[in-house]
Amino acid sequence: MRRELRSDFTTRQTMLSDLFELYYYSDVTIKPVEMHSHDYYEFYIFLEGDIAMEIENVAEPNIKLVPGDIVVFPPGVRHHAIARRSAPKNKGKEQNPTPYRRFVFWINDKYLKELVSISPDYAYLIEEAQKGKFIHHLESALFGQVQSKAITVLEEISTVHYGHDAFLRIYSSELLLTLTRYVYESEHKISVPENTDMMGQLITYIDEHLTDTLSLDILAEKLFVSKSYIVHEFKNRLGLSVHQYIVKKRLAGCRDQMLSGIPISQAYITYGFNDYSNFYKAFRKEYGYSPREYVDIHTMPG
Structure with missing residues (x-):
């Protein structure tokens, strides 16, 4: 039986967990969100919708998002998503609005530091965002794998099985590292070293x-x-x-x-x-x- 993985969207911008929080939202009616920043890290994984992202002090004021976009916000970076107003294709006919779908992945600063102490590879997307590169894009096959990892986290969140807390740490760190690996390898040409066995x-x-x-x-x-x-x-x-x-x-x-x-x-x-x-x-x-x-x-x- 399919579990209901979707959360009802609220404009809350504070974390309740001391590790991470992950939400899947799908909305037709879009609630406006004011410019804001966090004291934690946000990984915004865009699935679908007619949405632009406004990021403070970025040259392009409203960046139109496309499916496969990953947006990373370190603490203190002010931003908000904006519903774009597209003209209807067929005037006079009722349109079925495209739902606004996304994963929102919040990670506590202490938890991220713990992961980076295990491997500095966890920090790549954060370091890029601190240099001003907030938005990355994955092609559909890799993006599909990221979605699969996110679904695994959400399914574990909804269970009460033995080992629940340990699996949450494993799956959440795997989601972050998978996301980081795919973005890094998409943006860097990775070749096989000559001495590889x-x-x-x-x-x-x-x-x-x-x-x-x-x-x-x-x-x-x-x-x-x-x-x-x-x-x-x-x-x-x-x-x-x-x-x-x-x-x-x-x-x-x-x-x-x-x-x-x-x-x-x-x-x-x-x-x-x-x-x-x-x-x-x-x-x-x-x-x-x-x-x-x-x-x-x-x-x-x-």
Whole structure:
């Protein structure tokens, strides 16, 4: 059964938790919010709507947001979201307004410092915002994975299972680090170092070519190793065949695209499942649900 993950929006701008808070909002009637700042960090993950963001002391006064935008506000930065007024496309006809959908992720300063003490990688987006770069953008596949991580946090928030507090820390830190990784790697050209071991190069090549034709012959040719070496390394180090690894990664790519709103029929073709019946069986075996059931369970109500 689908859980109700959506929160009713309020204009409250103070944190109640001493760690983090995460909300999913979907509004047709938009409540105005005055210019404000926080004493905590805000990660604003924009999903949909006709919205502009006004940030104090930024050259462009009203920045129109597009789905996939991530906006980061350190403490003390004044800002607010503004509903844009678009002219109706068909005058005289009633329009169905696009809902204003977003995740709002608040992190307490003390909790962020705790995470940064574990790894400075957590601080990248904050450091960029402190330099004046508040807005970043992710393409749909990566953005879909961020949404999936956010949904996992919200689902854990709504439970009372054993280990609840520990899982909240794990999932919230994973959401922040995933968001940071994808933004960083989207904005920096990441190449494989020459001294990376061969298994690392194999995995990197596969992960970067999941939407292309992949086979043992192609991997052996591209990386100048024997097919028997590839088979041996995957079995020894991952306990999977090359084919099993590729299928798992492609299924994960399909899943993330579907959760980002891309039609199932487009997602499975994109990732090389030319036959829907085979895709359906593989997806059900991997995730325990049919593709449609999985989307219905994990997609937030609009």
